[in-house]
Amino acid sequence: MSTYHPLTEQEAIDIARSIEAFFPADASLSCKEIGDGNLNLVFHIKDSVSGKSLILKQALPYAKVVGESWPLTLDRARIESEKLILEGKLAPGLVPQVYKYDPELALTVMEDLSDHVIMRRGLIEGNIYPLFADHISTFIANTLFFTSDLGMNQQQKKLQVKSFINPELCKITEDLIFDDPYTLSDNNNYEAAIEDAAAALRSNDELHLEVAILREKFLTNAQALLHGDLHTGSIFITKQSTKVIDPEFAFYGPIGFDIGAVYANLLMNYVAQAHWSKDEAAREAHRSYLLEMVVSIWNQFHDKFLALWEAHGVDRLANEAKGYKQYYMKRILQDAAGYTGAKMIRRIVGLSHVIDIDRIDDDAVRNSCQRQVLNIGTQLIIRNRSLQSIEELVDIVKSN
């Protein structure tokens, strides 16, 4: 069974049973394939005796998006598995536990998180997650600091860069986020009603310059080992627990890109509350909550990253040069603002959307939200290199 082939449910059960000391000997295992079938098979294996369960995630050798299918490397399963294991070491408790990785089958066996919900869905329902800012700021600070030249042996880091070279998945980001939305592309996908706003993206010189610079940083700036796709659909959550999943886009890139992914998705939810909130008061409350979360994530990330730097910094000059830490943190904030904008814009006019916006059934409200997301995104990008504080970012959101 070691040559690659998509697993059957029975094979998945057999593999699950072979995970040592997980299921009891008398386990009665059932299996359900719960993936969307576009990129991966996801088997949910449950023991009806003990109630224990596992997830088997197997990469498929192709990607399917809106009917099209193209080949996609199975090496992403290795990247995902290795990154998950590393994240588990650097940010304990904030990712699913990995029990086994089988390179031949492109298969990862991991902790079942079905007691959690996907955060995007939770936010749409108006839920509050009091520990999220703390958890995600720890996740980002720990995983990024300890994989950067500030926090790990700089020669080992170069070997890690090599191990996480991820051309195929990076190309998806490069095309869908940093190219298509700003030109006429068959990949673009938006409603005729916002054609004027989409056209404005294609003719804004100031915007193009900044997107080109953000694109260049994505292509060249090996600052830390990113998650690479850290939106609210990659986060499982409860009031007590946060688990970041799906790091198959992991690669060495600019730290602000991971932060921007979180922010973009919180802010799209902020805009979409025009529809999802039950009333004006609920809307204002949920929006305030989201903006406070944005500020709190930055402030906690900032303090935690600097505390790690103070305690574990490996680079003498970076540790000691006066003003360097402030310079470094401000650039992260500026990059985060730019990438937030880029990730908002692409979810409105690009190939892949978010349900926060798309499932708004009132056309006028939905289109109004789409325009607002584009306005905020455009301003965040245009102003990213001059941004001085997280409050300035929030002001841009509020005034657009």
Next chain:
Amino acid sequence: MSTYHPLTEQEAIDIARSIEAFFPADASLSCKEIGDGNLNLVFHIKDSVSGKSLILKQALPYAKVVGESWPLTLDRARIESEKLILEGKLAPGLVPQVYKYDPELALTVMEDLSDHVIMRRGLIEGNIYPLFADHISTFIANTLFFTSDLGMNQQQKKLQVKSFINPELCKITEDLIFDDPYTLSDNNNYEAAIEDAAAALRSNDELHLEVAILREKFLTNAQALLHGDLHTGSIFITKQSTKVIDPEFAFYGPIGFDIGAVYANLLMNYVAQAHWSKDEAAREAHRSYLLEMVVSIWNQFHDKFLALWEAHGVDRLANEAKGYKQYYMKRILQDAAGYTGAKMIRRIVGLSHVIDIDRIDDDAVRNSCQRQVLNIGTQLIIRNRSLQSIEELVDIVKSN
């Protein structure tokens, strides 16, 4: 003979003879080992019948500097050979031809350039090289443009980044250029007479901030495949010909680093003409020549790089975004200024010096030159991020 061992002269002759169609059948080959024995063996093989000759360069598994010896990867021979072959394709005629690479023996067989002289020596002797600015600007523009995300397939580029990960040789640069000169280090090496100037480097906060930023770019900015050690001792030259050698430090880094290496060594020669020129008139003439060369290299590099971009740019947004090319080129100039300064300073107080300065036998003149190099280097570093033109760089040189 395929397991690694340092070659004997007879083995070198046998390998040279096996290079197909190079030496005639009746060749009478003699061999001389001409390396300095610190890093590599260099065998010069000559046929007394045809007069034809070859170089065999074999990496040694250690480095020796000032009596100390430490292990050093033989993989650098692969990097050197692959980079030489790539340079030969991208900048034809500007590197020695490679006839054979043997990975087991860490051996490269290449064109003999003993009709050329090492440029550092030629400049000390006051020679003029009318084609150098043209040649080196072509070399830099071609090798860097076509290995950057602007000029090559961006997924292939990532695989090339992977292939040229070069931790051990990068560490030499990181330590000797971007750390030691700014702290108390056993690696430092300077005369007691300039202790005050060396101490000033260690207490200059503004300088440390800029060096930390330049160090970070060296560690993280995978802009193009650099030569990595492009000083005037790595250039063989005649009035008609320029050949760049020794790319064993090759890795993906910031474009300005290669330009800075050339500039630093031209400018140290500029300073050292206080001793080497025969008289005041010769000194002024040679110095003017060197500064004109600095300006001409930038202007030609700038125009050639942009012409390549215009003709061969692969990145839609980078090609089309208004203002991006200017932004890109200005950053290269600013980085080049910073790296020029860093490479000047390290040659005065760091481990490895240049004979332009060290062989000045008059103590007062030599120490005065050392101080002048440190002053120019410090100003170039401190002002690198605000530099607007190549003329401003020249003004800094003239006024220090």
